[in-house]
Amino acid sequence: MPKSRITNPFKPSAGHLPPVLIGRDIILDDFQEGLDNGSGAPGRLMRITGARGTGKTVMLTEFRRMAEQQGWQTISETASKGMAQRLLEKLRPKKGNLSFSFEPSISVMSMGGSLGGVHYEQSRMPLTLREAMSERLDVLEKRGNGLLVTIDEAQAADRDDMVAIATTVQHLTSEDRNIAFVFAGLPSMASKWLNDDVMTFLRRAQPERLGDVPLTDVSQAFTDTFTSTGMLLEGEALSHATHATAGYPFMIQLVGYHIWRVAKRRHQQEDSITVTIEDAETGVRDALSRLGDTVHGPELDGLSPIDKTYLLAMAQDDGPSSTAAIANRMGKDAQYANMYRMRLIEAQVIEERGYGKVDFAIPYLREYLREHAAYIRMAGGITD
Template sequence: MSARTNPFKPSAGHLPPVLIGRDLVLDDFQEGLDNGSGAPGRLMRITGARGIGKTVMLTEFRRIAEQRSWQAISETASAGMAQRLLSKMQPQKGNFSFSFEPSVSVFNVGGSLGGMRYERDSMPLTLREAMSARLDTLEKRNAGLLVTIDEAQAADRSDMVAVATAAQHLISEDRNLALVFAGLPSMSSKWLNDDVMTFLRRAQPERLGDIPLEEVSSALADTFHASGIILKDEPLHIATQATAGYPFMIQLVGYHIWRVVRRNHDLSGPVEVSIDEAQAGVKDAMSRLGDTVHGPELDGLSPIDKTYLLAMAQDDGPSSTSTIAERMGKDVKYAGIYRIRLIEAQVIEDCGYGKVDFAIPYLREYLREHAAYIRMTLGLSEE
C-alpha cells in the first residue's frame, strides 16, 4: 500500500484493508464449500443493521468461492431479480459452451429476456433449469456455483419463491450449489414465515454484530503502520473508542484521520498521528456517519417509529418503555408495538428489565442534533 493512498474505504461493500471480527462466519462458509453438498455453510442467511458489514461479507464469500474456481453470481434484491439471475446463468461469449432453451410457454407472457419469453408462473422451473445447466458445466471441473442475494428484505415475493424453489430442488439433488442471502433483520420475519419458502428456514443464521474494541485497535494501528503512519497511545485510544466497534465507523474513522494527517504532512517519512489530528478525523467521521447511516435509516421509518426514537433520545442511557410511552402520550401497549418493530429492525435493542437502548452508534446524538427538523417534518410541537 502506497503511503500516499488512503487504505480505508468507507463505501458500500468495499472490502476493508483488514477484515476483522468475522472469522467464525468465514470459517463456516469455507467449511461449507469444502465439505460438499449438504454442509450447513452452503445455505446461509446473514442479518444485521445498516453499516454492520453484510455486503462486505458477501463480497468476501465471492472471493473465497472464486479462489476455489467456483462461479459466483450476485444480485441485489429489487423487482426483476429472478429474471436478472436467469440472464446471468446464460453462457457468455468466450465462457461456458452449453446452450440453454427454456421449456416454457410463450402464451400469456409475463416477461421477456433477450428474445426469450417466459410466463411469470413458470419462473421457478426456468431458473432451476438454468442453474442446473450451469452446474453441469461447472461440476465437470469439480467446481460449483455460489449465488448471493443482498438486501433480501426488499425482494419481490415472486422472485424469492423462484430462487428458493430452484435452490431447494438442486440442493436435494446434491448439486454443487451454495446460496447466501443477506438483509436487514426484517428479512427473516418477512420470508421465513412464508409457507412457500419454509426451505429457507433451514438456512444457517449469521447475525453480524459489533467488533471487539481490542481487535479494532490492533487493526487500526496495523493499517496505519502499513501506510507509513504511526497511530498509538492516546490518538489510537481516541480513534478506537470513536468507532464503538461498528464496522462502517471503523472505516470512516480510519479514512478521515488518515486524510487529516495527509493534509498536514507530506508523508515522505514516518509520521505520528497527534491527538488534535485524531480528534479532527473523528469529528469528520461523525458527520459522515449521520449523512450515510442515520439519515437513510430514519428515512425508512414510519412517523410513529421516529416519535418513539425521539422520546428515547431524551435519555443519556437505556430508556424505560413506560417512560417512552408517557412521553409519546400513549399507553404502554401501543408504544410496545413500535418497540418490537424497532428491535426487529435492529435500530434499538432490548436491555432487559423493561429498558431499551440504541443499537446504532451515535443515533441518539444525531436525533438530538436534528430533533427540531424531525419534529417539524412530523408536525410535532417542540414541547
C-alpha cells in the same frame, strides 16, 4: 513506494472490502467449511442479517472472493423486481430466438386469417431458472467446481422472485448439486421470508447476525493498517480513534479513513508521520458528520412517524431509557408504545438493556436525533 503515491487504505463505501476484515472469523470459517464439506453442508445455505453499516455487503463480497479462489463461479444480485429474470440471463445470455423466464411457458403457433395464409409466430424455447442453473452446474461440476449465488438487500425482494430462487436452490440441493446460496438483508427480512409457507426451505439457512466488533480487535487493526502505510498511530490518539468507533464496522472504516486523511495532509512534508491527538479528534468529527449522512438519515427515512416519535422520546435520556417513561413522553399507554418498541428491536435500531429498559443499537443515533429533532418532527409531520 514514494510517500506521494500511498493511498488511503480505508474504504468507507458500500461493498468495498476493508484492508482487514476483523471480527468475522467464525462466519468466514463456517462458509469455508461449507465449500469444503460438499452439498448439504450448513455453510452453503446462509442468511446474513444486521443493521445498516454492520458489513452485510462486505461479507457477501468476501464470500464471492473465497469461492472464486476455489474455481467456483459466482453470481450476485441486489434485490429489486425482476431479480430472478436477471439471474437467469446471467446464467445463459439471450441468443437468437431463445427466451428465458422463471415461469414455465409454452411455444405458440397461430393460424392467420389474412388471405387464408398460414402464419407462424416466432418459436420460443423457454428456459426456467432451475434448468439454467442445472445446465451451468453440469459444466462446472465436470471441473470439480460449483456455483455461488448471493442476494443483497433481500428484505426488498419481490415475493415471486424469492419463491423462484428459493425453490430452485431447494431442488438443486436435494439433487446434491454443487451449489451455495447466501442472502443478506436487514433484520425485517427474517420475518418477511421465513414465515412464508411457500419458502419454508429458507428457514434451514444458517443464521448469522452481524454485530459490533470487539474494541481490542479494532485497536489492533488500526495499528496494523496505519503502520502498513508508514504512519504511527498509538497512545492517546489510538485510544481515541478506537473508542470513537464503538465497534461499529462502518464507523471503523470512517474513523480510519478520516484520521488517515487528516494526518496525511497535516504532516505531508515530514519524513515519518505520527498521528497526533489533534489529528485523531479532527478525523473523528469528520467521521461523525459522514455517519449521519450515510447511516442515520437513511435509517430514519425507512421508519414510520410513530417509530421516530418513540426514538425522539428515547433521545431525551443520556443512557438506557425506561419503557414506561417513553410511553409517558409519547402520551400513550404502555401497550401502544410496546408495539413500536418491538418493531424497532426487530429492526435492530434499538436493543433491550435489562427489564423495562432499551437503548440505541446504532452508535451516535441519540446525538443525531438530538441535533436534528426539529427537522425530523417537521419532515415527518410529528406533533407533540
